[in-house]
Amino acid sequence: MAVAWIADRRCACLIPLLLMLLSWCEAASAARPPEPEVARCIRQAARGQLWLEKTLWGLRDQEAGWIGSEILNRDGSHDLGPLQINSWWVPRIAALIARREGEVRRWLRFDPCFNAEVARWIFLDALKMSGNYWKAVGIYHSPNGIRQRRYAALVAVHLQRRFGTNVFGRRAVTLARPVP
Numbered sequence: 001m002a003v004a005w006i007a008d009r010r011c012a013c014l015i016p017l018l019l020m021l022l023s024w025c026e027a028a029s030a031a032r033p034p035e036p037e038v039a040r041c042i043r044q045a046a047r048g049q050l051w052l053e054k055t056l057w058g059l060r061d062q063e064a065g066w067i068g069s070e071i072l073n074r075d076g077s078h079d080l081g082p083l084q085i086n087s088w089w090v091p092r093i094a095a096l097i098a099r100r101e102g103e104v105r106r107w108l109r110f111d112p113c114f115n116a117e118v119a120r121w122i123f124l125d126a127l128k129m130s131g132n133y134w135k136a137v138g139i140y141h142s143p144n145g146i147r148q149r150r151y152a153a154l155v156a157v158h159l160q161r162r163f164g165t166n167v168f169g170r171r172a173v174t175l176a177r178p179v180p
Contacts, residue, residue, distance in 0.1 A: 038067070038082045038112045045116035052120065054163055059083055059119060059140060061158035062151070067112050080108040081115035085122070093118060 042060065046053035063084035065071070071079040078087040085108050093108075094101045107114040119140070126139035137155050138148025159167045 038116070041082075041113035041116040044113060045120040051168055052124075054159060054167060055123060055137070056083070056116060056119060057162055058155040058159040059123065059137070061162060062155045067115075068109055070109055080105065081110070082112050083115050083119035085115060085118050089118065089122065 038060065042056045043053055046056060060083050063079070063082070065079065065082045065084040067082060069079070069081060069084070071084065073079060073086070079085065080087060087105065090101050090105050090108070094104045097104070108118060109115075123136055123140050127133065127136035130136050130139060134152045134156075135148065138145075138152040141151035142148055
C-alpha cells in the first residue's frame with residue numbers, strides 16, 4: 001500500500017511537469033513562421049540556380065530549423081535559424097561583413113534570408129574547396145569525414161522525398177551513395 005502511494009505521488013508530481021512541457025512544445029511549434037517565408041529566402045539565395053535551390057532545401061529539411069531557433073549542441077555551440085547555421089561561424093561572418101557578432105547572431109536566428117544566404121555561402125565555399133558536391137554537403141555539417149558521409153546520405157534522402165529520385169535530372173548523380 002505504501003509503495004502504491006509513493007508511485008501515485010511520483011506520478012502526481014510528474015503531471016504538472018508534463019503539462020508544462022506539452023504547453024512549451026505547442027508554443028514552440030506555434031511560433032514557427034509559415035514555410036513560404038523560408039521558401040522565398042531559399043529561392044532568393046539560389047539566384048535562379050535550380051540545383052542550388054534544391055540543395056538548400058535538402059539542407060533545410062535535414063536541419064529542420066525555424067526562424068528564431070537556437071539549438072544547443074553538445075560542444076556548447078548553437079545551431080541558429082532555419083538552416084541551423086552553427087554559432088562557430090558568427091565571428092568569421094561578423095569579420096567578413098564588418099558587423100558586430102551580436103547582430104550577426106540575431107540575423108542568423110531571426111532573418112530567414114540572411115540565414116539562407118549564409119547557408120549558400122558555406123555550401124558553395126565547401127564546394128569550391130572540395131570540388132565534390134556530396135563532400136560539400138557533408139562539410140556544411142561537420143569537418144569530420146564519417147559525420148560528413150552520414151549527413152550527406154541523410155540529405156540525399158530528404159532530396160529524394162521532396163523532389164523524387166531524379167532530383168537533378170537525367171544526368172543526376174546517384175543519390176543513394178554520396179561520394180566520400
